[in-house]
Amino acid sequence: MNFPNIYNIKDYRLLAVVPLALLAIAVMFIPNIKLGVEFSGGTLISLDLEEKIADVSQLKTALEADGLKADLKLYDTTAGQRLEIELPQSNDLIAAEKLRAEFDSLLPRVSTLEVEAQQNESKKSEYKAEYEKAESMVKEMYAIAGLKYEKQENASVNQLDKNIRSAYKEVYAKYEKSIITPIDKNIKYKNISIKTVSPLLSASFIETALKVALVSAILSSLFVFLSFRTFIPSIAVITGAFCDIIIALGAMGFFGIPLTLASFAALLMIVGFSLDTDILLTSRMIKQKGDPREKAYDSMKTGLTMSIMAIISFGTLFALASITHISTYYEISSVALAGLVGDMFATWGINAVILLWYVEGKR
Amino acid sequence: MLKAKGEKMNLLKDNKFLFLFAIFLMFAAAIVYWSAYSGIIEIFSIIIFGAFSLLWKEKHIKIAGLAFLVLLSFVNIGANGLKFGIDFKGGTRIPVMLDQPVDDATMTKMVSIIKERAGAFGLSEVKVRAVGNNQINVEIPTSDEQRIKTIEDLLSHKGVYWGVVDGKVAISGEHIFSKSIGPMDQQSLLRSGADWGVSFMVDREGAETFAKAAKGKADYPVYMFLDRPIDADLFYTRKELRSAMLNDSGEKETLAALRSALKLDEGRTINVYILDDVFSNSSEGNITALGPRTNNTLALISKNASAEYKTKLQELGYVVKEFDDKTIKPEFMRTQTGVLLVEKLEAVGLLSSPILNVGLTNGIPVYNFAITGSVGDVPSAQKTIVAKEKMQYMESILKGGSLPVGITLGSRTTVPAALGEEFLNLSLISIAVSLLIISLAVGIRYQNIRATLPIIVISLSEFVILISILGSFTIDLAAIAGILAAIGVGIDAQIVITDELLKKDERDVEEKSNVAFQIIKTNVIVATLSMLPLLFSKIISGVVVVEIIGFAISTILGSLLGYLLSRPAYASIVEYILNIEEKEKAVKH
Numbered sequence: 005m006n007f008p009n010i011y012n013i014k015d016y017r018l019l020a021v022v023p024l025a026l027l028a029i030a031v032m033f034i035p036n037i038k039l040g041v042e043f044s045g046g047t048l049i050s051l052d053l054e055e056k057i058a059d060v061s062q063l064k065t066a067l068e069a070d071g072l073k074a075d076l077k078l079y080d081t082t083a084g085q086r087l088e089i090e091l092p093q094s095n096d097l098i099a100a101e102k103l104r105a106e107f108d109s110l111l112p113r114v115s116t117l118e119v120e121a122q123q124n125e126s127k128k129s130e131y132k133a134e135y136e137k138a139e140s141m142v143k144e145m146y147a148i149a150g151l152k153y154e155k156q157e158n159a160s161v162n163q164l165d166k167n168i169r170s171a172y173k174e175v176y177a178k179y180e181k182s183i184i185t186p187i188d189k190n191i192k193y194k195n196i197s198i199k200t201v202s203p204l205l206s207a208s209f210i211e212t213a214l215k216v217a218l219v220s221a222i223l224s225s226l227f228v229f230l231s232f233r234t235f236i237p238s239i240a241v242i243t244g245a246f247c248d249i250i251i252a253l254g255a256m257g258f259f260g261i262p263l264t265l266a267s268f269a270a271l272l273m274i275v276g277f278s279l280d281t282d283i284l285l286t287s288r289m290i291k292q293k294g295d296p297r298e299k300a301y302d303s304m305k306t307g308l309t310m311s312i313m314a315i316i317s318f319g320t321l322f323a324l325a326s327i328t329h330i331s332t333y334y335e336i337s338s339v340a341l342a343g344l345v346g347d348m349f350a351t352w353g354i355n356a357v358i359l360l361w362y363v364e365g366k367r
Numbered sequence: 368m369l370k371a372k373g374e375k376m377n378l379l380k381d382n383k384f385l386f387l388f389a390i391f392l393m394f395a396a397a398i399v400y401w402s403a404y405s406g407i408i409e410i411f412s413i414i415i416f417g418a419f420s421l422l423w424k425e426k427h428i429k430i431a432g433l434a435f436l437v438l439l440s441f442v443n444i445g446a447n448g449l450k451f452g453i454d455f456k457g458g459t460r461i462p463v464m465l466d467q468p469v470d471d472a473t474m475t476k477m478v479s480i481i482k483e484r485a486g487a488f489g490l491s492e493v494k495v496r497a498v499g500n501n502q503i504n505v506e507i508p509t510s511d512e513q514r515i516k517t518i519e520d521l522l523s524h525k526g527v528y529w530g531v532v533d534g535k536v537a538i539s540g541e542h543i544f545s546k547s548i549g550p551m552d553q554q555s556l557l558r559s560g561a562d563w564g565v566s567f568m569v570d571r572e573g574a575e576t577f578a579k580a581a582k583g584k585a586d587y588p589v590y591m592f593l594d595r596p597i598d599a600d601l602f603y604t605r606k607e608l609r610s611a612m613l614n615d616s617g618e619k620e621t622l623a624a625l626r627s628a629l630k631l632d633e634g635r636t637i638n639v640y641i642l643d644d645v646f647s648n649s650s651e652g653n654i655t656a657l658g659p660r661t662n663n664t665l666a667l668i669s670k671n672a673s674a675e676y677k678t679k680l681q682e683l684g685y686v687v688k689e690f691d692d693k694t695i696k697p698e699f700m701r702t703q704t705g706v707l708l709v710e711k712l713e714a715v716g717l718l719s720s721p722i723l724n725v726g727l728t729n730g731i732p733v734y735n736f737a738i739t740g741s742v743g744d745v746p747s748a749q750k751t752i753v754a755k756e757k758m759q760y761m762e763s764i765l766k767g768g769s770l771p772v773g774i775t776l777g778s779r780t781t782v783p784a785a786l787g788e789e790f791l792n793l794s795l796i797s798i799a800v801s802l803l804i805i806s807l808a809v810g811i812r813y814q815n816i817r818a819t820l821p822i823i824v825i826s827l828s829e830f831v832i833l834i835s836i837l838g839s840f841t842i843d844l845a846a847i848a849g850i851l852a853a854i855g856v857g858i859d860a861q862i863v864i865t866d867e868l869l870k871k872d873e874r875d876v877e878e879k880s881n882v883a884f885q886i887i888k889t890n891v892i893v894a895t896l897s898m899l900p901l902l903f904s905k906i907i908s909g910v911v912v913v914e915i916i917g918f919a920i921s922t923i924l925g926s927l928l929g930y931l932l933s934r935p936a937y938a939s940i941v942e943y944i945l946n947i948e949e950k951e952k953a954v955k956h
Binding site: 042050052104105108111112115116118119122123158160161162163165166169173176180194195197198199200202204205208209212215216217219220223224227228231265266268269272273275276277279280283284287288291292305306309310312313314316317318319320321323324327328330332333336337340 | 468499501502542543544546547568569570571572574732734735773775777778779781783786789790793794797798800801805808809812844845848851852854858859862863866882885886889892893894895896897898899907912918919
C-alpha cells in the first residue's frame, strides 16, 4: 500500500494549516462541553421501560405539567427501551447541605456553652445567643423541607441536632418524591435507578480530576524531556499531545459527549496514545540517519497503521455502546475515537512540521 | 510450524526452559493455595517472567515465558473462577451517603463496619467500597426485593446506647452530646493515673437522670449496653457456664453476677436459666416458672446447644435466637474490692462495665463525664496502641452505632441478572469482532497472511492474562473497556515491530528490533505515567475513583505485560517467520 509522501511538497509548513484550523474550531466548541452528573452534581435516572414510548416530546410535556422539568433521552436496547432523565442539581439540596455543614461547625461550641451555662450564670447570655443562631438554622432547614417548625421550650442542643438531621433527611426524601411521583404517574417501567451526586461529592470529583490531570501532565512531560534531552523536539512532542487533547475536547463539545469520570479516563489514555505516535516520529527523526522527509513519511505510514488499528478497537466498542447504551462504553469509545482522529492531524500536521523545520534548520 | 521436531526434544534438556517451568509450577501452586491473593500473585508473576524474558535473549525462552503466563492464567481461572461486578452478574448497588466528608482513617473504619453489618446477614459476596470522601457503595449480588430491604435496614440501623446502674437506665445515648465524645485531654489523663480515657458531656435531662440513678451507688458498675434486647431470656448449659467461670468463683456467685448485670426495671430484666436444671426430669416445677412474656420474647442460646433444648423452648413459645460461642460466653472480672462482675456479654449488647466513681454518686447533676481504664498486662511497647484501641472502642459504644459519622441511604440501582449476562456476552463478542477486523486490516496492510496470525495469537494471550488477573478482583464495565484499549495499544506496538523488521536496509534483525524496542519502551513508560495518577488518586487527593479504577488497572497492566513479555515474544515469532520466508526464497531461487 502506497500513498505519496506529503512531506515532499515545497513548503511543508502548509501542512500545519489543516490541524491549526481544526484546533481553532475545537477551541470554539470547548465551552459547549456538558459536564456529566458526576462533575456537575445532579440526578440521573435510568428506566427500563415496560411499555414502549411512542412520543418523547409528549412525555416531556406531561412530566413538565407534573412539575418535572428535565432532559429526556430514549434508547432502544436489546432488552427493550431505556429512558434516561437528567436533572440539574436541586437548589434545595445545595442549600440544605450548606446549612448542615454550618450547623455542624457551630455544634461543638454550643454544646460546650450549654454545659457551662448550667454551672455558670455568666455564660448564660452567650449560650443563648449561640443557641438562637443554631435554632434559626434548624428553622431554615425546616422551611426547605416544607415542614412546620414548632418551638420546643427548653429543648437542648442535642434536640436541635436531632431535628435538623431529620429535616435534612426530609429534604432529600421530598426531592426524591418530587421526581418519583411524576415518573410513576406517566411512565410504566420494570426497573429504575436513581443516581444522585451531591454537590459535595461532585466537588471532590472535580478536585481529584484536576489534580490527577495535572500530575499526569507533569509526569509525562518530564519523561519526554528526560528521554529526548533536547528542547525543540521535546516541545514538539508535548505540543502534539496538547493539540490532540484540545481537538478531542472540541469534539466532545461538538458531538455532545459529556465529561464524566469515564470520558476523563479516556482523555488520560489519549495522552498516552498521542504521545505514542509523537515519540515514534521524533525518535526516528532525530535518532536515525537518512533524509528527514523520507523518515517523516516512513513514520507516518507506521503511525497511521497504528491509529487505524486503534480506531478499529474503539470503533467496535462504540458499536457495542450503540447497541447496549452502556454509557461507560459510549463515553470511553467516543472520546478515544475523537482523540485518535485528532492525533492523526496533530502528529503529522503539527509535530512533524516543527521537527522538519528543526532538523532541516540545523543542517 | 514454529519449532521443528528436533528443537522440541531439546527443550527438555534446556536448563533455562526447565527453570522457567519450575517457576511456573511454583506460581501455579501459589495461585491455587493462596486463592485470595491470586490476582496479586499473577501480577507478580508477570514481573518475574518478564525479567527473565528481558535477561535471556533466546527466542524460544521469550515465547515460553508468555506461554507459561497464559497457562498460569488458565490455572487461575480454573481454580478460582472469575469475579464479575453487578453490571455483568446482575445485582443491586446501594449508595450510602455520609453526613460529612471524612478523612482516610475514618473512611477505612466506616467501610469495615458497614462490611461487618452487611456480612452479619450471611452475605459473603457483599462489596463495600468508598466513593470519594463522603459516599460508600454497597453492592449485593441479588435483586430480591425482600433481601435488599433487610440489608437496607441493617445498614441504616443506629445503635441505642444505655448505661445501666443497679437495674436502672442512668444514661442513654440521646442525652449525650455526640460531638463532645472524644479522647480525654492529656493532663486530666495523667492526673487520673489511667492509661486511656474518653470524655463526654450530657444535656440537663441526662445529668439529672444520672444523678438520681447513681445516688449512693459508689463502686457500682455502669453496665454499658448497645442495643440491649428489651424482651429476652438467656439460656446456658451448665457446661457452658462452667467454662466461662473464673477459677476462684463458684456457680452461685457467677449466676448472681449475671443476674445483677441483666436486671432492669419496667419488666425489662433478662432472666438467666441453666438448661440442665430447667428441663431435667427431677425438677418439673421449674418449667412453670419460666415462660415467654410475649409472643416475641427471645430465647438467647448458643448455636451448639442441643436441638432438643431449642425445640422445647419453641414449644414454650419462645422465639429462639442463636449465637456463636464467643458472642454468648460472658466475660467476668473481679473489682479491687473483690466483687465479681460481668465485664462483657455480646449476645445482650453488654460491652463494658466501668466502675462508678464516688464523686458521681452524691445526687448532684454532673454534665462532664469521663470513662477511664487501664490496658492491663501488656508489654510497654504496645501500651499506646492497646490504649488507643480501648479508647476508640469506648467512643464507638457511646456514639451508639459504632459508625463515626451519620449516614443516609441513597436510592438503589438494580441490574437484572439476565441483562447483565447479555452485556457480558455482547462485550465478549465485540472483543472478538474487533480482533477479527484488526487481523483483516493487518493482512491487507502487509499483504501477508503470516503477519496476521502472530498478532491474533499474541492479542488472545493478552486477553486471557488480563481477564484472569482482573477477574481475581472484579470485572466491571470499565475493566472491559480497559482490556479492549490494552489490546489496541498492544497491536500498535506490534505494528511498530513489524514495520521496523520488514524494513529493507543494511541493518540486521537484531539492530532493527533494538530500535523498535527503544520506541516501545518509551511508549510504555509514557502510557503508564499518564494513567498512573488515576490509579493513585488516593495519594494525590485522598479520593479513589472506583468507577474507572478498572480501566486504569487494565491499561497499565496491559502496558507492563506488553513491554515485559508479549512484545518480545511477538518479535521472536516474527523473526522465526522471516527466517522461514528467507529460506523459502532461497529454495525458489
